[in-house]
Amino acid sequence: MSASHAAGGQAAEFLPFTRPDIDEETIAGVVEVLRSGWLTTGPWNARFEQALSEYFGGRTVRAFNSGTVTMEIALRMMGVGAGDEVITTPLSWVATANVILAVGARPVFVDIDPRTRNLDLDQLEAAIGPATRVLLPVHLAGLPCDLDRLYDIAARRGLRVLEDAAQAIGSSWRGRRVGSFGDFASFSFHPNKNATSIEGGCLVLPADADPALSERYRLQGVRRFGLDGMDVDLVGGKANLTDVAARVGWGQLQRVEAFNARRRELARAYFEAADAAGLEARGVQLPPREFEDSNWHMFQVVLPAQAPRAAVMQALKDRGIGSGVHYPPIHLFSLYRKLGFAPGDFPQAERIGAGILTLPLFPAMRDGEVERVVREFSAVLREFGV
Numbered sequence: 001m002s003a004s005h006a007a008g009g010q011a012a013e014f015l016p017f018t019r020p021d022i023d024e025e026t027i028a029g030v031v032e033v034l035r036s037g038w039l040t041t042g043p044w045n046a047r048f049e050q051a052l053s054e055y056f057g058g059r060t061v062r063a064f065n066s067g068t069v070t071m072e073i074a075l076r077m078m079g080v081g082a083g084d085e086v087i088t089t090p091l092s093w094v095a096t097a098n099v100i101l102a103v104g105a106r107p108v109f110v111d112i113d114p115r116t117r118n119l120d121l122d123q124l125e126a127a128i129g130p131a132t133r134v135l136l137p138v139h140l141a142g143l144p145c146d147l148d149r150l151y152d153i154a155a156r157r158g159l160r161v162l163e164d165a166a167q168a169i170g171s172s173w174r175g176r177r178v179g180s181f182g183d184f185a186s187f188s189f190h191p192n193k194n195a196t197s198i199e200g201g202c203l204v205l206p207a208d209a210d211p212a213l214s215e216r217y218r219l220q221g222v223r224r225f226g227l228d229g230m231d232v233d234l235v236g237g238k239a240n241l242t243d244v245a246a247r248v249g250w251g252q253l254q255r256v257e258a259f260n261a262r263r264r265e266l267a268r269a270y271f272e273a274a275d276a277a278g279l280e281a282r283g284v285q286l287p288p289r290e291f292e293d294s295n296w297h298m299f300q301v302v303l304p305a306q307a308p309r310a311a312v313m314q315a316l317k318d319r320g321i322g323s324g325v326h327y328p329p330i331h332l333f334s335l336y337r338k339l340g341f342a343p344g345d346f347p348q349a350e351r352i353g354a355g356i357l358t359l360p361l362f363p364a365m366r367d368g369e370v371e372r373v374v375r376e377f378s379a380v381l382r383e384f385g386v
Contacts, residue, residue: 012320015369018192018298018362021259026251033247041219044243048250052202055253057180060205062214063246067166067188067201069239071136072099073217074162074184074203077210080105080133087127088136088164089119090331090349096138096164097330106339108132109331111346116288117300117356118145120348125153134160139168139178141326142194142297143290147173151182162186166201167297169194170260174293179204189249194263194295195256197249200241262363263296266370270299270359273374282386285355296361298326303355307384312357315380321373324358 033044045063052061064070080086082104088096090109100107110127113120119137135154137145147163154161163178165171166188171178179185185204189197205211216223221236241249252259274286283304288294303309313323329349331341343350359373 012372014320014322015360015365015373016322016362017324017358017360019364020191020196021255021362021364022196022248023251023255026248029247029251030244033243036243038243040242041240041246042243044246044250045241048197048241048246048253049202051250051253052204055179056177056185056204059180060209060211061202062205062211062218063197063200063202063241063249064218064239065200065241065245066239067186067190067193068095068099069218069237070186070188070201070203071096071162071164072102073214073239074186075099075103075105075134076217077213078134078160078162078184083131084133085129085131086134086136086162087124087132089138089140090329090346091117091140091327091353092138092164092330093166093327094330094333096136097336100136101335105133106131107330107336109341109346109349111348112352114348114352116143116145117141117352118143119150121146121149121153124150125157128153128157128159132157132159134162136162136164138164138166139171141287141300142167142171142295143288144168144171144173144178144293147178147182154183160184166190167193168295170256170295172293182206184209189245189252194259194297195249195252197241197245197252200245200249259363260295263361264291264294266361266363266365267291267294267296267299269367269370270361270374273371277374277378279374279378279381282381284381284386285352298324298358299361300326300356300358302352303357304386305355307355307381307386309355309357312377312380312384315383316376319376319380321376322360325356326358327353327356329353 084105085108086100087108097107110123161183163185165185168178183206187202189200217236218239221232221234223231285302
């Protein structure tokens with residue numbers, strides 16, 4: 001019998017690498033919004049922003065239609081533009097670097113720490129130059145960077161910080177929730193995140209930032225006064241969040257702590273199953289075993305060189321298990337090679353980016369499904385001599 005079939009000849013249910021969990025109360029709430037006649041940015045957006053502000057310790061928060069535009073707007077609010085440099089990691093979703101180009105600045109990459117897969121702070125200060133304006137760390141898979149050290153570097157060097165916390169809602173750093181302190185912090189509510197608004201994101205603003213300016217960047221640069229007054233004095237975009245999306249996001253925010261607790265349980269189960277299968281001894285690199293600060297957005301392994309990723313992914317798919325790649329190194333994309341980046345520039349990001357594989361992890365997974373994933377993954381590795 002094929003390994004992709006369960007006992008009794010029944011095909012195993014396909015297990016995606018992630019799946020959002022929208023409850024019936026939220027679905028009913030969306031129906032109410034649709035019937036209300038107010039579909040675009042309105043009362044639910046305001047309610048969602050207020051709930052986010054409370055979640056992030058009373059800081060000012062504005063919601064947007066993606067977690068990409070939030071970063072671009074933050075850079076614009078900081079005055080970053082042509083001639084400026086922003087330091088970031090090469091191992092992230094390409095949006096992290098694209099927003100730097102979008103405002104006319106230049107990304108400066110620093111290699112990653114091979115254990116955490118986040119920006120290597122030991123190499124960071126050497127990359128700071130006279131044109132550096134902003135440090136843009138990424139909390140990959142929900143595991144925060146060392147924020148004490150990062151902010152110390154920023155303060156000593158007179159730099160701003162924009163945290164790409166797209167994957168880090170509910171993560172913390174030494175007992176403080178990510179986004180509840182620091183400079184700008186950007187979060188994503190894409191469907192694969194720990195809390196979703198279908199599409200969307202939010203920007204947590206520092207005390208010296210003008211919320212009205214973020215709102216003008218969000219909607220065509222418009223400034224309104226009185227009943228009929230309007231002026232435009234900057235180039236804004238179309239980045240507002242609909243009330244339909246805000247209602248979904250609000251419902252998800254009520255459940256995100258329970259979601260994250262379940263993710264931690266599943267991550268612990270992964271380590272137990274991986275240890276039983278001897279995966280580390282067979283050359284598979286597991287993520288850091290961190291259960292205080294991480295929200296366990298993803299469970300990512302790094303494959304040994306003799307197990308080609310695409311073939312492993314196809315074999316897992318044949319066995320009814322989805323997987324993902326998060327992420328190929330940004331500096332090796334054609335757009336960034338044209339800027340002068342080349343293979344060999346950031347060896348840790350290149351090694352990990354070539355072998356990193358995201359395994360299924362989402363709150364609705366059943367207890368036995370982690371064991372199933374590891375069992376099938378282990379069997380696939382044996383096919384490649386691992």
